[in-house]
Amino acid sequence: MVEYDYANLHPRILYAEAGLIPPDDCYSDVYPKCPGWVMPDPDNMRKAVKIALNAMLNAPAELKRPPSAFRRKDCNCSWAELSAAILERHHLIADKFYTGQGLRLQRIDSDIAEYVMLHFAKYNMPILPLHDSFIIRSGYEESLEKIMQEAFHQIVGSSIEIKEKKPSHPDKMSEAERAVWSKVQLQKDDMTPVTDDIYELLAYMETGHEKRLSIFLDLGSNG
Numbered sequence: 001m002v003e004y005d006y007a008n009l010h011p012r013i014l015y016a017e018a019g020l021i022p023p024d025d026c027y028s029d030v031y032p033k034c035p036g037w038v039m040p041d042p043d044n045m046r047k048a049v050k051i052a053l054n055a056m057l058n059a060p061a062e063l064k065r066p067p068s069a070f071r072r073k074d075c076n077c078s079w080a081e082l083s084a085a086i087l088e089r090h091h092l093i094a095d096k097f098y099t100g101q102g103l104r105l106q107r108i109d110s111d112i113a114e115y116v117m118l119h120f121a122k123y124n125m126p127i128l129p130l131h132d133s134f135i136i137r138s139g140y141e142e143s144l145e146k147i148m149q150e151a152f153h154q155i156v157g158s159s160i161e162i163k164e165k166k167p168s169h170p171d172k173m174s175e176a177e178r179a180v181w182s183k184v185q186l187q188k189d190d191m192t193p194v195t196d197d198i199y200e201l202l203a204y205m206e207t208g209h210e211k212r213l214s215i216f217l218d219l220g221s222n223g
Contacts (some may be wrong), residue, residue, distance in 0.1 A: 002141050004135035004148060006112075007161040010057060010105045014093045016158035023089075027053065032077035032085040040076045048074035052082050053090075058102030108155060115151035116144075133165055 006012075015022035023029065025050045031037075039045065048071065055067040066079035075082050087094050113129045120127045120136070127144075128135040136144050146160050148179040152160045 002138050003130070003133050003135045003165040004141070004144050005163050006148065006152065007163050008055070009109060009132040009160075010101075010170055011053065011090065011093070012160050013108055013156055014057075014096050014101070014179055016156045016160070017094055020092050030082070030085045030089045032075065032081040034077045034081045038076055040074060048082065049086060052079075053086050054102075056086065056097045056107065058100065060096050060100035062098045096174075097111060111155050112151045115154065115166040116147050118199070119147045119151075138178045 009020065011026040012022050025046075027046045030041075030045070030049045050214070051067060051069045055063060055070075062081070063079075070079060070082075072078065077085075087097060090097075090195070113134075116134055117127055117129065125136070134144060134148065141164070148162050149159060152158070
């Protein structure tokens with residue numbers, strides 16, 4: 001299985017709508033202005049910025065208190081200092097923060113996902129959306145990346161960076177199993193229809209996304 005992800009999807013949508021070029025990483029290069037500030041672990045800092053930025057986009061008014069997932073130790077500053085630094089970093093789209101953009105962006109997100117899924121449904125090819133990414137059988141990387149880019153361009157009117165992600169559950173598939181599966185898929189013609197795997201997968205759509213992911217990986221390893 002392979003997984004491809006839209007990088008910084010929601011902030012990049014806002015930059016695209018404004019006709020602006022976004023930063024390479026919307027969650028980095030945020031520097032709070034507080035006395036004696038020391039840069040924490042970069043991964044923790046990025047996580048803190050991502051949580052804060054998305055909370056600020058979802059909120060209909062300025063947040064006086066941080067979201068529950070906020071941890072001061074991840075950014076070494078207060079909520080007020082971090083949110084102010086994010087507004088400065090993204091001053092070009094600052095008017096979008098605290099305006100309840102969340103639901104609108106989620107609708108665009110779902111329209112993009114629908115576009116991608118309907119494309120592969122035409123070929124009876126199972127594909128699993130997971131947050132801002134998609135998981136598909138190895139050997140279809142080029143097709144997936146192309147359609148993800150096409151979907152974003154059709155719906156948002158711009159291009160976006162798409163990255164391959166490491167498997168979310170490596171315990172479900174060893175490196176050897178993944179290599180064998182990839183080799184088998186590459187030997188097949190592009191878009192080879194599968195059997196009734198897809199109906200077995202769809203039968204679990206009422207369960208949590210983690211259980212669906214586990215089932216999807218099991219189907220792939222037994223295909």
